[in-house]
Amino acid sequence: MEYGLPDRLDPLVRATGTSARMLLYHFGTRDKLLRAILRQARQRQLDSFGELLRIRPDEVYTATLARAWSAMTGPEGRPYLRMFSQLRENAEQSLWPGFRRIATTDWLQPLETGLRSIGRPQSATLVLAVIRGLLMDLDATADTARTDRAFHELLDALSPAGDVSPSPHE
Known part of the structure; x- marks a missing residue:
């Protein structure tokens, strides 16, 4: 996770304490190694972010x-965001065909389920x-304060009448 998808094997060699030769021996090719890294990172992201998005009975x-x-x-x-933003259109096709579609649509169900609890399941795509x-804006500009304010504005629009959601900074 620390190195994302490196162009060279050197960061992975240092991180694993082994040699490039052993990595390639174990995985077969550089692309197979990167695919394994991506799949493992994606599963961790799904687990982590999925837990964050689950409904909590005591919380709007x-x-x-x-x-x-x-x-x-x-x-x-x-x-996770840094690693997956590295998947460019051409890299995606060789390393993980269809990744962008999968990485988008797999979040719709958890969001729809959660938004159903406030009567807004149809807002999952939005x-x-x-x-x-x-x-993407945050990745391009690093303007956390502005993107946080924009996200809070979305939450205010989604909030049931009279319910005020906490600021993303809290």
Whole structure:
């Protein structure tokens, strides 16, 4: 996670304490090694972010989303975002065909389930699109305060009348 998808094997060699030759022997090719890294990282991300998005009986879902946003964009979530943003169109096709579609649609169900708890299941695509757009914005500008404010504005629009969700900074 620390090195993302390196262009060369050197960071992986240092991180694993083995040689490039042993890595290639074990995985067969550089691409197979990178695919294994991606699959492992993706499973960790699904587990981590999935837990963040699950419904909590004692919490309105907009508060859950606020906490999830803070974790996804904070130190715990940034390595995943950095790694998966490295998958460019041509790299995606060779390393993980269809990744962008899968990495988008697999978040719809957890969001729909959570948003159903506040009567807004139909907003899952909107929420996902805003999250993805803000994550790309954050990656490009590193303007955490602005993207946090925009996400909080979305939460305010989703909140049931009279319910105020906490700021993503809280």
